[in-house]
Amino acid sequence: MGRQWLHAKRAVASLKKSQATGKLVKEIMVAAKVGGADPEGNARLATAVEKARKESVSRDVIERAIKKGAGVGDEKLVMEHILFEGYAPHKVPVIVEVYTDNNNRTAPEIRVLFKKGQLGTSGSNKFLFDHVGLVEAYHSDTSADIETAAIEAGANDFEPLTHSQNDDIPADKLGARFITDRTATGAATKWLTENGWTVVTSELGHIAKQFPTLTDDQAAEVGEFLQALDDHDDVHRVWAAVK
CATH class of the missing domain: 3.30.70.980 (YebC, transcriptional regulation domain)
Structure with a gap:
């Protein structure tokens, strides 16, 4: 199964800090706009916020982005x-x-x-792509069964994922990408999170058929x-x- 080229090819370290931060903040705003301001019920937002925290984006910036995206307060997202x-x-x-x-x-x-x-x-x-849900995660137990996790999470397919393919996956952890129906993305994310997996990406995406x-x-x-x-x-x- 082919992967989103971004995770396999992109060298994040080559991006300017301001550009990387800007994209993280935009992802938070969009996630809040699409799924609401509560990370507990919005897997995409929770993942975006966690990524921003890892990149040392301040709490104030994160909170403003959530409010703007969700339309809370005077400033609303026009995107x-x-x-x-x-x-x-x-x-x-x-x-x-x-x-x-x-x-x-x-x-x-x-x-x-x-x-x-x-x-x-x-x-x-x-039409050359499948529009699907994509959840990428890792498990501390490297002997965990990815196929069983995919079945329990309700995923349609899965593939192993390494640090070289997604640098949010620690090199010493078991990484995987779970492919779901679009409507099942949140449920799969919730199951994985509750069963020992750390989710680093939860979103809708496009996977090429050939x-x-x-x-x-x-x-x-x-x-x-x-x-x-x-x-x-x-x-x-x-x-x-x-x-």
Whole structure:
């Protein structure tokens, strides 16, 4: 099963601190807007807050982001969710998930980034992906049975996950990615959390159905293209048919 390219290719340490913090804060706002301000009942928000804390984002910044996203108080989040569909070099299908407060600014910038690829229209390649729930987690007991956990959590599929694939997974822990129906993401997250797993990602995502065969040079070119997209401040996730 192919993985979201971001976790396999992205070098988080190369990102500027301000950019990384900005994306974490935006994820908190979006999670609160979608699922509400209570982390106890919003797995996506709880995961986002935990990530922000690990990156030393202050409590005040986190609380303001939650309130803004949930529409609590005078300041409310005005953010448009947009999917850009197209192809990276060598005909690799790509979906770019964007949250922006100014699409008139963001759309032309995304078009420029697609110059080495091909930007399509809405619906042009979404059918090449499965839209699913994704929960990534780790267990301190390296002998834990991932398949049993997937069945009990209600996941449709699973795959082992290492620190090199997602640097939120400690190198000495047992990592896994659980793939669920979109509506079952929260329930799977809750079960895993209550049964010894530490969840590091809980979200909806897109997994490619097929993967083009690439040479090493072609894969490197595609990786650079995807990294440039991911580095854009308004880009939330990049999903691509890359193993």
